[in-house]
Amino acid sequence: MHTEELLLFAADTARLMLESGGETYRAEECAISIITSQGGAEAECFATATGLMLSFVSDDGKTHTVVRRIKKRIMNLEKVSRIDRMVRDLKTDQIGFEEAESELDRIERLPERSGKTRIAAGAFGAAFFALLFRADVREAFAAFFIGALVALVVRLSARLRMPDFIANLAGGALAAFCTLLLVQIGFLNRADVTIIGVIMLLVPGVAITNAIRDTIAGDFVAGLARGAEAFLAAAAISAGTGGAFALWQILQPLFGKGA
Numbered sequence: 001m002h003t004e005e006l007l008l009f010a011a012d013t014a015r016l017m018l019e020s021g022g023e024t025y026r027a028e029e030c031a032i033s034i035i036t037s038q039g040g041a042e043a044e045c046f047a048t049a050t051g052l053m054l055s056f057v058s059d060d061g062k063t064h065t066v067v068r069r070i071k072k073r074i075m076n077l078e079k080v081s082r083i084d085r086m087v088r089d090l091k092t093d094q095i096g097f098e099e100a101e102s103e104l105d106r107i108e109r110l111p112e113r114s115g116k117t118r119i120a121a122g123a124f125g126a127a128f129f130a131l132l133f134r135a136d137v138r139e140a141f142a143a144f145f146i147g148a149l150v151a152l153v154v155r156l157s158a159r160l161r162m163p164d165f166i167a168n169l170a171g172g173a174l175a176a177f178c179t180l181l182l183v184q185i186g187f188l189n190r191a192d193v194t195i196i197g198v199i200m201l202l203v204p205g206v207a208i209t210n211a212i213r214d215t216i217a218g219d220f221v222a223g224l225a226r227g228a229e230a231f232l233a234a235a236a237i238s239a240g241t242g243g244a245f246a247l248w249q250i251l252q253p254l255f256g257k258g259a
Contacts, residue, residue, distance in 0.1 A: 003058045007066050009101055010034040011054045013083060014047060015068045016108055020079035023210050024048060024222040030087045034100075037091045049073070049225040074112075075206055082107050115155055122151025122201050130197025142188055143197040146178045150198055165236045171202050172240025180248045199241060204233040 014031040018024065028045040031054050035043035040056040042063075047053075048070075055065035086107070090100045113121075126147025127140045135143065150171045157167035175198035179191045188194060207230040215223030 003064055006038050007064050011066045011068045013104055014052050017083050018070050019072055021075040022080045024214050024219050025217050033087050033091050048222045079107055079110060118155055119148050119151045123148035125201055126198045129200040130193055133193050133196055135193040138188060139194045142182050143194045146175055146198050147201055150175055150201055165232055168202050168233050168236035169240040172199055172237040173244040175199050176241045176244035199237055202237050204230045
């Protein structure tokens with residue numbers, strides 16, 4: 001095993017952990033565990049939400065360093081779990097280095113959930129969120145279909161490589177406008193519970209949790225970065241929902257009846 005091979009493998013493991021939504025401390029621990037388990041000394045890793053630096057000292061006394069840029073971030077807890085298990089097995093000698101390399105390649109090639117699965121998950125998620133907030137059957141039924149539409153918009157935005165801010169803005173606006181339209185035609189008596197149930201699909205709960213976790217752990221740069229990301233997502237959802245309400249107030253005279 002070459003020193004460069006070990007360095008790149010550890011860096012790619014930490015990179016994939018961050019790209020899959022893992023915490024920064026977990027990415028750092030994975031990289032350091034890989035290096036130390038294979039005989040590297042003085043391993044140091046500094047990770048943020050947008051990049052990482054990794055270095056260690058090899059047997060010949062030379063310091064080897066690599067930098068990895070994090071250009072995409074998705075939420076895939078299956079990858080996070082499998083990476084964590086792979087690193088743990090390598091550390092305890094349950095698998096060899098070559099087997100770990102093959103496993104990392106398999107993890108990176110794991111297919112994402114299909115569009116139908118994501119849309120169905122969005123529909124059921126919105127409906128159950130609405131029920132959680134004490135919606136009646138009609139409100140949950142409306143949240144089901146509006147949640148499917150929002151999930152479809154988010155998926156299309158991802159395929160078009162649009163910023164998450166735009167996807168959250170469009171999702172919040174669509175949730176509010178569709179709900180207000182259903183109130184206007186008399187299918188619903190109120191709009192608040194249905195809108196809340198749908199926009200819960202967009203709320204960056206994991207990002208907020210990771211931001212708090214990183215800050216508590218002392219990773220202030222990563223915590224602030226993730227906190228800013230969560231804040232922008234929440235701002236986009238609020239702006240989209242509020243914009244839809246404002247547009248509805250303008251269009252309301254055309255219907256001749258308030259929502």
